[in-house]
Amino acid sequence: MNNQDTYTETEGGGQSEELAVTPEEQSEEFLSPQEEQGELLAAADKEQGGPNDYLRLSRLGKMGYKLKRFFLGIPHWFAQLGRDIWRGLRSFGLRIAACFRDIFMTFKTGSWKTRVSYLVMGFHNLFAKQWLRGLLFLLFEGVFIVYMALWGGAWLSKFGTLGTVATHTEEVLLPELGEYVERQIIGDNSFKILLYGLITIFFIAAFLYTWYLNVKQSRLLDEIERSGRKVQGSKDDLRAVVDKQFHKTLLALPVFGIVMFTILPIVFMILVAFTNYDSMHDGYVNLFTWVGLDNFNSLFAFGSEVSVAFGEILAWTLIWAFFATFSNYFLGMFVAMMINKKGIRVKKVWRTILVMTIAIPQFISLLYVSNLFAHNGIINGLLMKLGWIKSPIPFWENGTLARIMVLVINIWVGIPYLMLITTGILMNIPQDLYESAKIDGANAFQQFCKITLPYMLFVTGPYLLTSFVSNINNFNVIYLLTQGGPINPAWGDFSGAKAGETSILITWLFDITNSAADYKLASVIGIMIFVVVSVLSLVVFYIMPSNKREDDYS
Amino acid sequence: MKKKLLSMLLCTMLALPVALCAGCGEESTSTGGGNSTGGGNAQTYDIVVWVGEGTDVLTKNQIAKFNEENEWGVKFNARVEIVSESKAAGDVISTPESAADIFCFAQDQLARLVAWQRLGALNPASVEAVNLSDEGSVQATKIGDKVRAFPLTADNGYFMYYDKRVVPEEHVGSLEAIIEDCKAAKKNFSMNLTGEGGSWYAASFFYATGCKSEWQTDEDGKFTTHEDTFDSPEGIIALKGMQKLFKSGTYQASAEISDLTTAIPSAVVVSGIWSYNAAKTALGDNLGIAPLPSFNVDGKDYQLTTYLGRKLLGVTPQSDPYRALYIQKLAIYLTGEECQRQRFEAVKWGPSNSNLQADPTITTDALQALAASKTTPQGQYPTNWWAKLEIVTETVRKGTDDEATLSAALHTYSDSLAGLKD
Numbered sequence: 022m023n024n025q026d027t028y029t030e031t032e033g034g035g036q037s038e039e040l041a042v043t044p045e046e047q048s049e050e051f052l053s054p055q056e057e058q059g060e061l062l063a064a065a066d067k068e069q070g071g072p073n074d075y076l077r078l079s080r081l082g083k084m085g086y087k088l089k090r091f092f093l094g095i096p097h098w099f100a101q102l103g104r105d106i107w108r109g110l111r112s113f114g115l116r117i118a119a120c121f122r123d124i125f126m127t128f129k130t131g132s133w134k135t136r137v138s139y140l141v142m143g144f145h146n147l148f149a150k151q152w153l154r155g156l157l158f159l160l161f162e163g164v165f166i167v168y169m170a171l172w173g174g175a176w177l178s179k180f181g182t183l184g185t186v187a188t189h190t191e192e193v194l195l196p197e198l199g200e201y202v203e204r205q206i207i208g209d210n211s212f213k214i215l216l217y218g219l220i221t222i223f224f225i226a227a228f229l230y231t232w233y234l235n236v237k238q239s240r241l242l243d244e245i246e247r248s249g250r251k252v253q254g255s256k257d258d259l260r261a262v263v264d265k266q267f268h269k270t271l272l273a274l275p276v277f278g279i280v281m282f283t284i285l286p287i288v289f290m291i292l293v294a295f296t297n298y299d300s301m302h303d304g305y306v307n308l309f310t311w312v313g314l315d316n317f318n319s320l321f322a323f324g325s326e327v328s329v330a331f332g333e334i335l336a337w338t339l340i341w342a343f344f345a346t347f348s349n350y351f352l353g354m355f356v357a358m359m360i361n362k363k364g365i366r367v368k369k370v371w372r373t374i375l376v377m378t379i380a381i382p383q384f385i386s387l388l389y390v391s392n393l394f395a396h397n398g399i400i401n402g403l404l405m406k407l408g409w410i411k412s413p414i415p416f417w418e419n420g421t422l423a424r425i426m427v428l429v430i431n432i433w434v435g436i437p438y439l440m441l442i443t444t445g446i447l448m449n450i451p452q453d454l455y456e457s458a459k460i461d462g463a464n465a466f467q468q469f470c471k472i473t474l475p476y477m478l479f480v481t482g483p484y485l486l487t488s489f490v491s492n493i494n495n496f497n498v499i500y501l502l503t504q505g506g507p508i509n510p511a512w513g514d515f516s517g518a519k520a521g522e523t524s525i526l527i528t529w530l531f532d533i534t535n536s537a538a539d540y541k542l543a544s545v546i547g548i549m550i551f552v553v554v555s556v557l558s559l560v561v562f563y564i565m566p567s568n569k570r571e572d573d574y575s
Numbered sequence: 576m577k578k579k580l581l582s583m584l585l586c587t588m589l590a591l592p593v594a595l596c597a598g599c600g601e602e603s604t605s606t607g608g609g610n611s612t613g614g615g616n617a618q619t620y621d622i623v624v625w626v627g628e629g630t631d632v633l634t635k636n637q638i639a640k641f642n643e644e645n646e647w648g649v650k651f652n653a654r655v656e657i658v659s660e661s662k663a664a665g666d667v668i669s670t671p672e673s674a675a676d677i678f679c680f681a682q683d684q685l686a687r688l689v690a691w692q693r694l695g696a697l698n699p700a701s702v703e704a705v706n707l708s709d710e711g712s713v714q715a716t717k718i719g720d721k722v723r724a725f726p727l728t729a730d731n732g733y734f735m736y737y738d739k740r741v742v743p744e745e746h747v748g749s750l751e752a753i754i755e756d757c758k759a760a761k762k763n764f765s766m767n768l769t770g771e772g773g774s775w776y777a778a779s780f781f782y783a784t785g786c787k788s789e790w791q792t793d794e795d796g797k798f799t800t801h802e803d804t805f806d807s808p809e810g811i812i813a814l815k816g817m818q819k820l821f822k823s824g825t826y827q828a829s830a831e832i833s834d835l836t837t838a839i840p841s842a843v844v845v846s847g848i849w850s851y852n853a854a855k856t857a858l859g860d861n862l863g864i865a866p867l868p869s870f871n872v873d874g875k876d877y878q879l880t881t882y883l884g885r886k887l888l889g890v891t892p893q894s895d896p897y898r899a900l901y902i903q904k905l906a907i908y909l910t911g912e913e914c915q916r917q918r919f920e921a922v923k924w925g926p927s928n929s930n931l932q933a934d935p936t937i938t939t940d941a942l943q944a945l946a947a948s949k950t951t952p953q954g955q956y957p958t959n960w961w962a963k964l965e966i967v968t969e970t971v972r973k974g975t976d977d978e979a980t981l982s983a984a985l986h987t988y989s990d991s992l993a994g995l996k997d
Contacts, residue, residue, distance in 0.1 A: 188671075190695055193896045202900045203695035205892035300958075305671050306692045395837075397763050397827050402838030405761055412824030413839060418972070508769075510970040510984070514962040538669065 080475075091560070120233060127240045135239035142232060145239040149246070153255035158235050165228045173221040180218035183296065184209030184308040211304030215296070219289055223280070294544035300537060316545045326513035327542065330520040330529075333512060335553065337424070338525040341499075342492040345431050350485065352432055353439020354447075354477060360440070361447055372444075375437040383434065387501035390430055391417070418507050420522030427523055431498050446480050447473070486561050490554050494527045505532060515539065526550050619650040620898055622905075625658035625666075625678035627886070628849075629922045634909065637917065641908045649901045660886050661772070667693045667891060674891055676902055677909070679727060682715045682884040686955035689718045689796030695892045697722050697903060704907040711952055712927035715885040718955070719794030724887040725910040728918075729932070730925030731884035731953070733776060733847045734944040736832065736854040738762075739863045741842035747863065750816070750870040750879070753843060754823045762842040763827040763834065768817060769972050770828040774964040775882065776845060779867060780813040781805050782880035782951045790956055798957050798996045805967075806982075806989035814971050814981045816870040816877060821972050832857055851923060851941045864940045866948035881945070884953035885927060957995040963988050 078086060128136060134145040143158025169177075179185070186208040194201050245252055253261075262270050294316055302309035322328055360371050378386065394400050394416040401413035417423050450473065458468050478485075499505060505524035512520040518537035520529055526546060534543045626634045638653045656675070658666060664684035667674040668691050680688070688694045697705065702722045705713055712726035737747065741760045746752035757764050768777045781788070788803040804810070820826045827834055827841055832853040834841035844854070845867065854862055867879035890906050893899035908914065915926040916937070925942045926932060938946075970984040 188692065190692065190892055192696075195896055195900060198900065200698050200700060200900060202698050202896045202903070203892065204896040204899055205695070205894050207894065303668065303671075303691065397834060397837045397839040397841065399838040405839060418828075508965070508969045510966040510973070514959065514966055519962065519965070 124233070124236055127236055131240055132243050132246070135236075135243055138235055138239040142235045145242050146235075149242050149252045150254060151242075151252060151258070153258050154238065158231070158238075161228070161231055165224070168224065169221075172217070173224065176214060176217040177221050179209060179214045180221075181311075183211040183214050183310045184304070187306050187308050189306075209308060211296075211298070211302075211308045211310070213304075215292060215304075216289060219285065219292065223285060290544050290547060293540055294548055296541055298540045299542070300539060312541075316541045320542075320545050320549070327515060330512040330515070331546070331549070333509075334520055334524050334526055334529050335549075337523070338493055338553075339557075341424075341428070341525055342489055342495075344428050345435070345492040345495065345498075346485065346489045348428065348432050349435035349439050350481075350488070353436045354443045354473075356436055357440045357443040357447055358473075361444060372440070375440055378434060379437050383497050384501055387430070387434070387498060390433075391502045394426060417503055420507055420509065423503055423507060423523050427499060427502050430502060431495075434498065442481065442484065443477065446477060450476050486558060489561060490558055493525070493554055493557070494550070495525070496527045496531065499523055499525050500528045500531065505529065515542070526553075618897070618901070619652055620901065621652045622654070622676040622902065623674075624653050624655045625663050625675040626655060627660050627679050628657055630918060630924075631655045631657050633917060633921050637909055637914050638905065641905055645904065645908070647901065647904065649904070651901075651905060664688055664693075664889075667889070671891070676891055676893070677906055678889050678891070679886055680724075680889055681731065682887055682953055683956060685716070685724060685887065686718055686792045686796040686798070687958055688889060689723050689792075691796075693891055694723045694889050695899065697725075697890075698900065701725070701903045701907055704911070707912070707929060708927040709929050709932055711883065712885050714952070716887060718792055718796050721794055724889045725906050726885050726927035727888045727910055727915070728886040728924045729883070729927040730848045730942060730945060731886055732881040732945050732948065732950060733779075733830070733845050733867070734881065734941070734948055735843055735845055735863075735865045735867060736835075736850065736858075737843045737863045737865065738835070738840075738858055739861045742863065744863065747865040748868050749876075750819060750868045753868055754819065754825055757825040757842050758823065760842060762825065762840055764820060764823070764825045764843045765827040765829045765831070765834040765841040766820065766843075766845040767828055767830040768820070768826075769965070769968050772830075772961075773828065773968060774961040776830065777817065777964060777968045779879045779881055780816045780870075780877075781810060783816065783870070783877040783949075784809040784812045786810055786813060788956070788960070789954060790960070792955055796955075798955075801992060801996070803989065803992055805964075806985040810985050811978060811981055812872045812877065814967070814985075815872045817968060817971050818976075819870060848923065848925065848941050848945070851939065864944045866944055878949045880949045880951050882953040883945070883948075883950035886924075959995055960992070963991050963995070 075083065075086065128139060132145075134148050138145040141159065142162040143155035145155075146152075146158060147155030188205065188208040188210075190203045190205050192201055192203050242252065295311055295313060296309050297312045297315070298304060298309040301307060319325060320328055320331060356375070359365065360368050365371070392398050396413050396415065396418065400416075401410070404410045405413065415422060416426050454472050455468055458472060463471065503521065503523045505521035505528040507523075508519045508521050515533060515537055518529070518532040518535075518539065520532075524532075527550065530543050530546050530550070533539050533546065624634060624638070635653065635655045638651055638655070642650045658675070658678065660679050660681045663675070663678045664680040664687060667678060667680075667688065671693060674693070685694075705716055705722050705725055708726045709729060712729050713722070716722050716724045716726055735747065737753075741762055742753050742756045746756055754764060766776055767773045778788075786804045786807060786809050788801070788805060790798050790801045793799050805813075829841075830844065830846045830850075832844055832846060832850045834844055835854070835857040844850070846854070854864075867881060869876040869878040871877075888906050888910050890899075890902050893902065910927075912928045912930055915924075915928050915931055918924050919926055919931070919937050923939050923941070925945070926937060931937050967984045967988045971981065975981065
């Protein structure tokens with residue numbers, strides 16, 4: 022096994038030499054913190070005409086300057102991305118070419134046993150008494166051929182059209198009963214063809230990889246036989262599985278699980294975006310098929326109903342995510358500071374009261390709050406009884422009011438979490454920093470801006486980022502409170518999935534799938550959510566203090 | 576050498592069946608449906624039946640009786656599940672392979688089910704059985720000239736449940752008077768004009784002013800032509816009528832009887848037969864039941880009009896023709912006179928059977944209110960028609976007074992209708 026491993030590594034090494042990144046390329050990608058600071062200074066000097074002007078800027082000024090540089094750098098960033106993609110493709114192409122060369126050379130120079138192994142997998146292993154490996158290879162080939170012959174071939178042959186004969190009915194006479202009746206003839210099912218076709222493609226990829234392994238193993242055996250060394254037997258193989266190769270044993274099941282339950286569904290969902298799978302094409306009686314980029318075109322067609330709604334909802338999603346994240350963050354921090362303040366009594370009681378909102382599941386508390394503020398809910402009832410209002414306040418019926426309400430209720434739900442997180446961090450800020458600040462004459466606000474906030478931003482930066490992203494997809498709060506309503510008539514109906522004024526992309530996506538069964542549009546929007554979230558994550562990550570040097574803040 | 580030979584033999588043995596199998600790669604055709612056992616006529620079939628709330632036990636008993644009495648010796652091993660009539664059609668369409676063999680659904684879903692081929696055409700004996708219902712019910716089961724389902728009830732409409740302490744009997748005929756009563760008592764008027772499924776109720780204002788929306792389908796359930804006069808001066812009057820309710824401050828977008836007991840309780844709930852027991856429990860002797868009121872625009876009264884629809888029983892297509900036939904026989908039995916009578920006794924559903932409709936003992940306050948209502952038969956509409964109408968009512972609810980805006984909303988609605996045809 023040792024020998025085989027060494028051989029493989031040498032192979033890999035040979036390839037990596039070819040694909041090695043040049044020092045110039047490397048320096049473009051990875052700047053050390055010192056280099057980056059130096060670069061900023063140099064750039065600032067160049068732009069502003071004075072040495073070290075950057076250092077004289079205020080904190081806000083520095084941040085603004087960095088932001089400006091970030092946006093000016095976007096074209097460069099895209100160019101870099103293009104270069105990276107090209108480099109990746111080139112490297113991938115070179116690897117594939119190396120594989121083919123490998124396969125060809127092995128066939129040319131290998132023994133007859135190796136050549137037979139090209140057709141009957143594991144032949145050489147069995148011949149060399151590597152029973153376990155040989156049988157596994159052979160079994161895999163058998164399973165593959167049976168699968169392809171019985172099912173895979175059929176699924177794959179229909180993958181290009183997603184089916185041609187739909188399910189239909191015909192009338193038949195039942196002679197002994199003397200009655201006519203309709204019977205159903207089952208035809209193709211586009212959904213199954215797409216799913217099983219995809220599984221078959223994954224299976225073929227796995228088979229090709231295994232076949233390539235089989236070829237490499239055969240060549241290795243050739244070399245071992247030529248050198249007269251001992252071939253590793255089945256017992257050694259079994260031992261290796263729980264010893265040297267134990268990491269592979271451990272990872273086998275998780276990797277299989279990830280491929281089947283994460284990668285496969287994601288690829289399936291992406292493929293749906295290129296079909297016309299919707300409520301008019303169920304894939305059973307009305308088959309669906311490939312439509313290329315039509316769905317993306319309709320989403321981006323200027324002025325179309327769906328593009329207007331998408332733009333409006335995207336804008337509100339970002340506003341929502343921004344306010345939901347930062348209102349919770351600052352108010353949570355504020356509450357934590359209040360409770361931590363010297364002289365506040367029964368601190369534990371205050372904390373417990375706040376934490377109680379966490380103890381109740383959100384889907385109960387939010388539905389309850391939704392009813393509380395309903396047109397005929399307790400709040401309106403009470404206000405009317407007190408004579409403060411003459412008619413109920415349209416908390417959920419007025420778009421603007423509904424948006425404010427969801428933001429405010431989100432604060433109520435979110436503050437306790439932030440209070441808990443920030444309490445711990447606040448306690449860790451060295452008190453001597455505050456003491457020296459006091460001696461220097463800093464007031465409470467200055468202390469907050471210069472000590473507390475930078476420290477907090479540094480420690481909780483990654484949390485802020487994840488919180489922002491999760492708020493973009495915060496289905497619970499919006500859907501349980503308003504179901505995305507009130508409906509905005511100007512945004513159309515999309516086959517019944519009406520876009521509301523508090524709808525965020527994820528709740529709209531839910532309605533499009535659930536109410537309108539417009540899977541193709543849902544898939545396109547799913548992809549767009551991914552794009553929005555990843556771009557924003559990159560931007561936020563770039564400007565976040567935690568991304569910078571630790572020395573600045575610790 | 577021996578071992579080498581053995582390994583070659585082993586490889587060949589393993590490879591042979593694989594190679595042989597390569598030729599037999601045809602996909603087997605699914606037969607669909609459940610299982611059946613036995614042979615000839617005396618068969619037992621496993622079936623799934625979806626029925627509405629409160630009728631599952633009754634249906635199970637009725638199937639057991641059919642098993643004992645039917646002349647063909649067929650037995651059904653039925654799994655009876657509760658799936659609401661409004662949801663069943665959607666489920667049959669979205670998951671045809673796991674759908675029920677027999678299911679109850681609202682009449683307005685018929686064209687959609689036929690277009691998706693989720694209902695087979697009924698054979699002559701079944702059509703004969705359907706003809707025992709009243710004319711409206713028979714029409715409700717037809718797409719083109721073909722009967723596609725069995726009528727189960729003829730009571731799918733809406734009227735007013737009201738609190739007699741708030742709304743005196745002499746006011747129930749006028750929307751304006753009722754609104755004033757509600758205002759005075761600081762109570763709400765519940766009518767679901769804008770919520771989920773609100774268009775079904777909102778249409779009552781349009782039909783009140785003489786508007787119509789009629790859609791024709793071909794035999795495959797595809798919508799071919801339509802005549803819609805909602806975008807007209809009468810349509811504007813209908814919207815003005817709605818506006819009276821929206822602007823009153825008493826409007827509650829709901830058809831839930833629970834509104835009678837919320838923090839700001841409703842004094843009126845517009846709902847249907849299915850709410851009868853809950854309303855009786857909530858208000859007891861103070862419960863009043865009356866047809867919808869009329870509303871007044873520019874000095875003229877317009878009587879609100881309810882849809883009169885039916886609940887139907889559908890049979891999903893079957894691969895086995897015998898199974899298909901016997902399931903139709905069971906459906907005939909379940910929608911027959913005896914079973915409809917039992918259903919009335921158990922859950923007070925109004926029958927579609929002509930003999931039962933003529934029977935003076937088969938009636939309730941609610942059925943009488945519906946009978947006294949101004950009705951319009953519920954036809955077939957494209958699924959998205961309801962959503963288009965909802966957008967119009969939502970525009971009105973937003974509080975616009977401007978006649979031009981109302982008119983523009985109706986124009987947009989009208990323009991979008993052509994796109995709903997198949």
